[in-house]
Amino acid sequence: MNPPDPVHVIGAGPAGLMAAETLATGGARVVVHDRMPSVGRKFLMAGRGGLNLTHSEPIEAFVRRYGTRAEAVAPWLEAFSQADLIVWAEGLGQSTFVGSSGRVFPKAMKASPLLRAWLARLAELGVEVRTRSRWTGWDGDNLVFETLDGERREGWAATVLALGGASWPRLGSDGAWRPWLEAVGTEVASLVPANAGFDVAWSPVLVERFAGAVLKPAVLSFEGRSVRGELVVTRYGVEGGAVYALSAALREAIARDGSAVMTVDLRPDLSEAVLAERLARPRGKDSLTNHLRKAGGLSPVAVTMLREIGEVPGNLEKLAKRIKAVRLRLTGIQGLERAISSAGGVRFESLNPSLMLRSRPGVFVAGEMIDWEAPTGGYLLQASLASGVVAGRAALEWRASQTGAREGA
Numbered sequence: 001m002n003p004p005d006p007v008h009v010i011g012a013g014p015a016g017l018m019a020a021e022t023l024a025t026g027g028a029r030v031v032v033h034d035r036m037p038s039v040g041r042k043f044l045m046a047g048r049g050g051l052n053l054t055h056s057e058p059i060e061a062f063v064r065r066y067g068t069r070a071e072a073v074a075p076w077l078e079a080f081s082q083a084d085l086i087v088w089a090e091g092l093g094q095s096t097f098v099g100s101s102g103r104v105f106p107k108a109m110k111a112s113p114l115l116r117a118w119l120a121r122l123a124e125l126g127v128e129v130r131t132r133s134r135w136t137g138w139d140g141d142n143l144v145f146e147t148l149d150g151e152r153r154e155g156w157a158a159t160v161l162a163l164g165g166a167s168w169p170r171l172g173s174d175g176a177w178r179p180w181l182e183a184v185g186t187e188v189a190s191l192v193p194a195n196a197g198f199d200v201a202w203s204p205v206l207v208e209r210f211a212g213a214v215l216k217p218a219v220l221s222f223e224g225r226s227v228r229g230e231l232v233v234t235r236y237g238v239e240g241g242a243v244y245a246l247s248a249a250l251r252e253a254i255a256r257d258g259s260a261v262m263t264v265d266l267r268p269d270l271s272e273a274v275l276a277e278r279l280a281r282p283r284g285k286d287s288l289t290n291h292l293r294k295a296g297g298l299s300p301v302a303v304t305m306l307r308e309i310g311e312v313p314g315n316l317e318k319l320a321k322r323i324k325a326v327r328l329r330l331t332g333i334q335g336l337e338r339a340i341s342s343a344g345g346v347r348f349e350s351l352n353p354s355l356m357l358r359s360r361p362g363v364f365v366a367g368e369m370i371d372w373e374a375p376t377g378g379y380l381l382q383a384s385l386a387s388g389v390v391a392g393r394a395a396l397e398w399r400a401s402q403t404g405a406r407e408g409a
């Protein structure tokens, strides 16, 4: 007798591997596919920045980071919470710590030891991993894969798609899956950059002297929301955590209006009045630049930025006001090639609460390929892993219900 069809998990990033672990722990035979020659490439890349696994803030604040999708993501975080993630990482030998910003990292500050231990656990659970196995859609009911040995068709007991978004396509997630899902009646929102840099028409002088300079702390504001953090000046414009936190609203405004004006408070720890008072100190022989540095406490890049956006006001109140609200015009968003994540993906309307495609019973989705987005800070990995747990559990239940139905027939 042939063995029963396995559950296929397609995409070996954090979401897919977590779905595979959940399924295999529940007793399913699992085959994981990835189109790349090795698994978890984006996860390893995330490790280069220290691997910010999650954030330690209270759940009420945490869930708000998912913006308009907070309500949809909340049940995933109930299924696999921040605390669960930490216990899971520690179970793989990776003790964690909370950084000064509240972000949670493994002490190793990289992904490779965690991934190695994870793959060993999956192997012990009997999970088969097939690399260079690229899913290309369905042929009737069968899954179709391009492999080194040609095209393969596979039957399935359930399927979990965890194909990622479309950022950093050279790491594997290229968003090519969109038409295959649309062909079976699933709605997919366009995959666009999230957590990406924005273009600013800097002068050549600023670029030459300050590309790579970090402004910290700065408070960035847009459409009534303010974020304190880091702004990095780049050759093309700006990037950094605080920029990413506003990136969804900025991206939408640029798409709508052609550009967006973000204000930057260059001295967030001083009130306008105190700043004006300090600037009123006698300047002596100091140039205006030196005075702004010494009396105003502005860094060289902050002074240059201030001068970029127009004549520096002579009136001290106006000058203080300007320092507290430099208006930066952002004219575009950087592409998907280097964005940390993407927004868009499978719309929630096309999914049931168990993350099953309404148009393809037995097919579940997880991770960044679903239409949610979040800033950096650990929110991306937390939601990807948590949705992997949800999809994995639901696929187990579905498989059991089908077996039950067959046995009952």
Ligand SMILES: Cc1cc2nc3c(=O)[nH]c(=O)nc-3n(C[C@H](O)[C@H](O)[C@H](O)COP(=O)(O)OP(=O)(O)OC[C@H]3O[C@@H](n4cnc5c(N)ncnc54)[C@H](O)[C@@H]3O)c2cc1C
Pocket: 010, 011, 012, 013, 014, 015, 016, 033, 034, 035, 036, 039, 040, 041, 042, 043, 045, 046, 047, 049, 050, 051, 052, 053, 054, 133, 134, 135, 136, 162, 163, 164, 165, 167, 168, 171, 172, 173, 174, 175, 177, 339, 340, 341, 366, 367, 368, 369, 377, 378, 379, 380, 381, 382, 384
């Ligand atoms: C530079 C960088 C730094 C980051 N740092 C952090 C961080 O510190 N903290 C954080 O929370 N997040 C971080 N992220 C984001 C995080 O890595 C992603 O959100 C996360 O990896 C998404 O997981 P996923 O499993 O949904 O997708 P992915 O990790 O993208 O995995 C999807 C997998 O599917 C495979 N695949 C795609 N199409 C097919 C196909 N047709 N057939 C077979 N396989 C296919 C791909 O090869 C890939 O391996 C970072 C991202 C980048 C780029």
